Amino acid sequence: MTTAPSLSRSASRRSRADARDHSFAALSVPAFRLLWIAGLISNIGTWMQSVGAQWQLVDDGSSAAVVALVQTASAAPVLLLALPSGVLGEFLNRRRVLIVTQVVQLGASLALALLSGGGGLTPAALLTLTFVLGAAAAVQMPAAQAITSDVVPARLIPDAASLSSISVNVARAVGPAAAGLLIAQLGVTAVFIANAASFVLYLVALLAWRTYVAPLSRPEPFLDATRAGLRYVLHARVIRSLYVRLVLFLLPANALWALLPVLAQKTFGLGAAGYGLLLAALGGGSIAGALLLRAARSRLGVNGVLLASMAGFGVALCALLLTNSLWVVGFAMVGAGMGWIGVIATVNGVVQGFLPAWVRTRGLSIYQLVLFGGTAVGSAVAGAIAGAVGAETVVVSAGFIILALATAQLLLPVRVPVGIGRGIVSIEESPGPERSADERAALVTVSYLVPLENREEFRSVMGMVAQTRYRTGARTWHMYETTERPDEIVEMYTLGSWREHIAQLRSRHTEWDADLLRRAAALSTREPLVEHFVDLPVSRHSENGRAHPSPSERLSRLTRTGARSADGFAPPLSAR
Numbered sequence: 001m002t003t004a005p006s007l008s009r010s011a012s013r014r015s016r017a018d019a020r021d022h023s024f025a026a027l028s029v030p031a032f033r034l035l036w037i038a039g040l041i042s043n044i045g046t047w048m049q050s051v052g053a054q055w056q057l058v059d060d061g062s063s064a065a066v067v068a069l070v071q072t073a074s075a076a077p078v079l080l081l082a083l084p085s086g087v088l089g090e091f092l093n094r095r096r097v098l099i100v101t102q103v104v105q106l107g108a109s110l111a112l113a114l115l116s117g118g119g120g121l122t123p124a125a126l127l128t129l130t131f132v133l134g135a136a137a138a139v140q141m142p143a144a145q146a147i148t149s150d151v152v153p154a155r156l157i158p159d160a161a162s163l164s165s166i167s168v169n170v171a172r173a174v175g176p177a178a179a180g181l182l183i184a185q186l187g188v189t190a191v192f193i194a195n196a197a198s199f200v201l202y203l204v205a206l207l208a209w210r211t212y213v214a215p216l217s218r219p220e221p222f223l224d225a226t227r228a229g230l231r232y233v234l235h236a237r238v239i240r241s242l243y244v245r246l247v248l249f250l251l252p253a254n255a256l257w258a259l260l261p262v263l264a265q266k267t268f269g270l271g272a273a274g275y276g277l278l279l280a281a282l283g284g285g286s287i288a289g290a291l292l293l294r295a296a297r298s299r300l301g302v303n304g305v306l307l308a309s310m311a312g313f314g315v316a317l318c319a320l321l322l323t324n325s326l327w328v329v330g331f332a333m334v335g336a337g338m339g340w341i342g343v344i345a346t347v348n349g350v351v352q353g354f355l356p357a358w359v360r361t362r363g364l365s366i367y368q369l370v371l372f373g374g375t376a377v378g379s380a381v382a383g384a385i386a387g388a389v390g391a392e393t394v395v396v397s398a399g400f401i402i403l404a405l406a407t408a409q410l411l412l413p414v415r416v417p418v419g420i421g422r423g424i425v426s427i428e429e430s431p432g433p434e435r436s437a438d439e440r441a442a443l444v445t446v447s448y449l450v451p452l453e454n455r456e457e458f459r460s461v462m463g464m465v466a467q468t469r470y471r472t473g474a475r476t477w478h479m480y481e482t483t484e485r486p487d488e489i490v491e492m493y494t495l496g497s498w499r500e501h502i503a504q505l506r507s508r509h510t511e512w513d514a515d516l517l518r519r520a521a522a523l524s525t526r527e528p529l530v531e532h533f534v535d536l537p538v539s540r541h542s543e544n545g546r547a548h549p550s551p552s553e554r555l556s557r558l559t560r561t562g563a564r565s566a567d568g569f570a571p572p573l574s575a576r
Contacts, residue, residue: 180276285337421511
């Protein structure tokens with residue numbers, strides 16, 4: 001039996017001077033500058049390929065539903081690969097992951113160019129190769145995001161993330177316009193060749209970068225690591241709430257991206273160059289929005305930016321088809337771009353700032369799952385409905401839906417915590433002999449003596465402690481009061497293995513989590529007593545032939561029939 005944890009901080013806060021770094025300071029880091037430039041060129045190539053693929057199908061007379069499947073084929077692989085990609089990016093050498101994915105994308109791009117040049121690029125082949133490109137990108141993205149924190153000082157990570165967002169939107173502005181001009185002059189095949197060349201440049205940059213040193217990581221079994229990432233997001237109210245808002249926005253918003261080539265040709269009577277200019281206006285609005293975002297957040301806050309961005313995007317979609325003036329259409333596209341980046345970048349920025357380092361790559365892989373999964377589903381649904389009622393009706397309806405979401409955002413704002421500690425701390429609990437490789441299930445009990453006058457406050461704090469336990473690895477959590485002493489309360493939680501409990505103590509608690517544990521301990525009249533247990537295997541069947549229950553089953557039965565549970569000790573998820 002040991003006393004309750006004492007807490008030692010392993011991460012320091014940023015200094016005030018660090019906050020004065022300008023927005024482009026991360027480009028002063030040579031490795032980041034190299035990757036940023038190479039990534040910008042690659043992103044431009046990717047947007048050119050997307051435009052080329054869609055225009056190829058439009059030019060061949062494919063239906064709106066088939067054209068919309070280009071977006072689906074690009075995004076759908078994330079539904080399959082986002083979670084495993086997050087685990088790979090957390091524990092493998094990220095530079096090697098990027099090199100392998102670039103080689104795969106280069107091969108797929110060359111195949112598109114060869115088939116297109118030879119006249120053998122069927123819709124099925126185009127969508128298949130687009131899916132391959134999307135699959136490689138799905139594996140690449142979590143590693144590419146996480147590698148930023150490997151090469152950039154901690155104080156510059158937010159600025160580096162902002163620069164990455166600017167890179168994507170510069171590519172969104174330049175790529176479609178360049179593709180439209182290239183298609184008009186040389187045909188779709190030239191676009192596929194340009195995309196292949198962009199992968200060559202990125203690959204050369206990665207091969208030339210030989211100074212990368214992979215950070216040390218604590219390996220975890222694949223399924224355990226995946227469950228840990230999912231469990232964290234499930235029990236982090238802020239992250240969960242933002243992801244729900246994001247997917248509800250993406251489902252209708254992607255009607256614009258999926259159906260814009262159809263609108264350009266059939267509604268506005270534009271060719272490839274005109275379509276490229278519409279996308280350039282959309283991308284230009286995104287760049288302008290990204291540059292204004294910091295000032296907007298400081299004045300309006302997170303909820304204000306989300307509200308204004310959703311409302312602006314919805315109004316732009318409605319206005320897009322209520323005029324015959326291409327100038328008005330262009331301005332509407334700029335407004336839509338600003339609204340789009342306002343939602344996407346705000347959610348991404350809050351998520352990156354909130355996720356602790358030990359689970360950041362996996363948490364961001366779930367962000368990618370939401371982002372691209374919403375794109376895949378939204379694009380497919382928009383295309384299918386457009387085949388029945390027309391692209392114009394779908395886009396305007398999507399605008400009204402997003403305006404309704406903006407109203408909901410006004411009435412139900414996100415509860416974003418401000419000023420809570422996100423640095424990682426180590427909890428020194430003296431849990432007994434070193435058993436870090438022990439894979440047996442673990443049970444931890446914590447005994448408190450809580451006087452009656454502290455009971456209600458203790459219950460409230462322990463509701464938040466429960467979520468901390470779940471976020472950091474607990475599989476089950478329960479609270480009991482003993483029948484012998486009315487002031488004694490026992491917290492019990494289980495973990496998948498003793499190894500995971502050691503990881504929980506050493507590297508999974510944030511400063512906020514540590515403060516919660518201290519608050520709970522302060523309400524006890526004695527130092528809380530902690531006991532640790534590991535599963536003791538027995539024969540599978542008892543004498544009567546019935547199977548012995550597992551530890552979690554025994555704990556569940558205890559909840560129903562054993563010690564009296566403290567009624568109401570499972571309040572709603574905490575505000576965190």
